[in-house]
Amino acid sequence: MSFENAQTIVAKDGVQLETVKRGAVDPSLPQNDTIEQRQQRRAQIAKTCAAYQWTTDIASLPGVPLATHVPSDDKPSIVWWFHVLEVGLAIIENVIAVELHPILAGLDDAARQIVSKSQTQAQEISSSVAALCEKHGHVKNGLDALDALEAGVAEAEQSSDISALQKFAGEVHDIFLILIDILKAEEAANIKSIEAYRDQFRTMKAPGIAYTFQDDDEFARLRVAGPNPMLITGIAELPENFPVSAAQYAAAIPGDDLQQALADGRVFLNDYKDLEILVAGVWQGHAKYVYQPMALFAVPPGGSALKAVAIQCGQDSSQYPVMTPTVAEKDKWGWEIAKFVVQVADCNYHELFVHLAGTHLVSEAIAVATRRNLANIHPLWSLLVPHFEGTLFINNLAVKTLINQGGPIDQFFGGTITSSQLTAVQGRLSFNFYDKMVPHDMARRHVGDASKLPDFPYRDDALLVWNAIHEWAEQYIDIYYSDDDAVTADSELALWATSIAAEGLMEGFEAISSRAQLVDVCTMIIFTASAQHAAVNFPQKQVMTFAPAITGGGWSAAPMQQDGHDKQEWIGYMPPMSLSLLQLSSLVLLGSVYYRPLGDYKTNRAPYKNWFQDPRITGDEGPLSRFQAGLRAVEERIIARNKRRMHPYTYLQPSLIPTSTNI
Structure with missing residues (x-):
């Protein structure tokens, strides 16, 4: 067993080139090493700790554990x-x-x-x-x-x-x-x-939503197949501050009864109350607006897809009335404005809670803890490090250019940059690691039962990918951990878990005491860095580049009645043309870079060697081959599903999932 996991390459002229970091040839657990080998492990970890250090003092994200700088690796x-x-x-x-x-x-x-x-x-x-x-x-x-x-x-x-x-x-x-x-x-x-x-898509193809965004069914579909499928929640009773009447419900869902629908588990809520921390900002002397609406949806009896039922444009029902779908001329533009208000709130919730906090910042904490606590011959080091490729770099870049003073978030989002930053901080520090595991999250939000909510593309495809990753993690871990005692005896693993919880401030993270628990943890880490990020990142190009469909800020106060509005007033809620082009451009960039698909494990410097070197992993019938075959099977199933779906959902096709959060 060797402690060297890098390969020195010698060019034809005999010049020794920089080493290429790779997974260990013969990974080992610390309890199985000699005293001398354990000392070598500790020395290597101590050296790595000098390069990977924690800070919670980054001004853009105060209190969030981040790396102090981006090491060369x-x-x-x-x-x-x-x-x-x-x-x-x-x-x-x-x-x-x-x-x-x-x-x-x-x-x-x-x-x-x-x-x-x-x-x-x-x-x-x-x-x-x-x-x-x-x-x-x-x-x-x-x-x-x-x-x-x-x-x-x-x-x-x-x-x-x-x-x-x-x-x-x-x-x-x-x-x-x-x-x-x-x-x-x-x-x-x-x-x-x-x-x-x-017309701002001059040399680029305008996304389909630019022509369908006013459709009520499209509005409802975005809750389960758009950028933010992470908020919709099944409810058994209406919130007290959202008094949708039986008559209003019946008008939206003909032939259905509100109480029966609630009892059946067919009613769903998007509540944006967590955006209350946002403070409305100003852009070039123009007031911007932020909203905390509530939106109700339901699946009709015998139906499969969500239908929009009602929107309340704020949390106070005495100030904001319930608005409902309509084609009546006097009320229809009020309904369009209400949908726009929801889309602004959804954009903020998506970018600050779901995307930045729930993927980028979560992965960074685990990446730093991994480098600081696991020796590079530890099997989990080899398993996890490829899923952090580029993450510290892209996060550092985001802090400097995206969520900073004068950056895109400051300009086309409605909140002041300080309040937007604090919202992301709240999202990260309240992120519960175990609760957010896909099966747990679906159960917690009461959206896991396909008989209640048949059409939920994110859920169905995410579970396929989750299960493929889970099988890979299980087969991998079983090779190195013979039983649960091997897990509890692993001193580096114990320190790693403590570091994620205490230094990484990861809510809910706890000591790991069994192989099954370790498999779940590794599955969550890999899924978050790859599939979850893909699911919330790449819709930015297809859905969020067209500002009238979804944008980060409103340019008028939320309406306090449904009637009396017109088309020009509705358009007045939309951002200035320069900011819509800023939004378009920023999100095209974030939603277009696909680098290294899930399951393709390579080094990140030429000559791009295979990452894994342990024959127990790389053999023809080994876990890696099975994982790659499993991903191909998932791809085929999703492609087949998309042929049956009215609207294909491609974001979780494994070929379109990067291995790491690198954009």
Whole structure:
């Protein structure tokens, strides 16, 4: 058994290159090692701890346990940078096309010169990136590790090339900000309309929701197949502050009875009361608004899909009346405004609680604890570390550019940046590790019974992926832990669990005393970093890029009656055109980068060797092969399901699930 889990590569000229970190050849548990080997383990962990340190003092997320910095092992691969720049340059192309299109009042000569200069700069960057991509031909052409070395791209060259790509990415970001500032200056001359919002997709295809978002069934479907399937909850009685009448219910669900539906378990609620911490902000002298609505849905008798029943635009029923679906001219625009209010709240809940807090920040805490407490020859180190690839880097970038003062969250979300940050902090520190396990979460929210809620694509596909990961974790752990006593005897595992709970401030995390519990824990970690993040990240491009459908802030106060509104008032709730383009661009980037699918375990530096080296794992009939075969079977089942679904749900197809939270 060796304590070296990295491979030294020697180029043809005899130069020794940087080592490539990999899983151990012969992983071991500390209790099975000699005294000398345990000392070596402790020395290696102590050295790693110097590179991975905790802080709760990051100003953007005060109180959240994060890494103090991003060690070199956690920086992205060159492949990832090529993906990001490809998307970033496409975004610049689209923004320039928008600015040169007559949907704007027209740019003055100075602005046109800036746009022209930006276009030239972007073209020069594109040419430079293409040259590097050609140099690293194995990235595009799929050559294996040996072919990569034969092509003359030694690992030693990658640092400088990655630095160049990172510099280009910074320049693309700067160009983007300059172009958005031009739009802000033209804002007063821009007339908002649904057509104008659609026209912001000049060189990109507008998502389907840009044409269907007003449909009530589409509105209901988003609760179970949209960016945020994590809030809808089955209820047996209405909240006291949401007095939907039997008549209102019957009007929305013809032929049904409210009390019977409640008794049957067919009534569901989205309650956004947790957004009460948000404080409405201001953008360029214009007031923004945040909302805490309540939305009721139901499955009709014998039906399968949710139907919208009622919306209350605030928590106080004496101030905000119950609004219901209607086609009556005097009431229909009030209903459209109410749906928009819900979508603004859903966007905030999704981004702050579900996406940032529930995936990115949860994975970071476990990543840091893993590095600080498990030796790199521990079997769980090999199992888990690939699922943290790029996470510390992307989180650090988000803190600096996304949820910071002046960043996108500050601009197109309704809350002040401080209150948005504190909402994310609350979401992270209240995240209960065991409660959020998929089977537990479904039961807790009373949405696990397919006979009550037949059409819930996230639930059904998530359980398939969860079970495949669970089988992989179980087979893997059984190889290294002979019984439950081996689990309780593992001193590194005990320290790791304590660190996640105490230093990582992970609510509900507890000591691990059995193999079954350890399997559940590892399944949750892998699922959160991969599938859960995919399910809440990639809908951003398909659903959230079109601001009239969903956006982060309102631009008028929540309505206090359903009648008396018109179309222009409804459009007035939507963001300024420059902010909708900022939203579109930001979420296209976040929702377009697919890097390294689940089950593909490789190192993150050329020559991209296989991560696992233990023959017990990598054998033809071993756990890894079975996991990969299981994922292919899940893929086939989801594809078959999507052929039967009225609306395909693709976010949890394993081929579209990255291994880690890396964007």
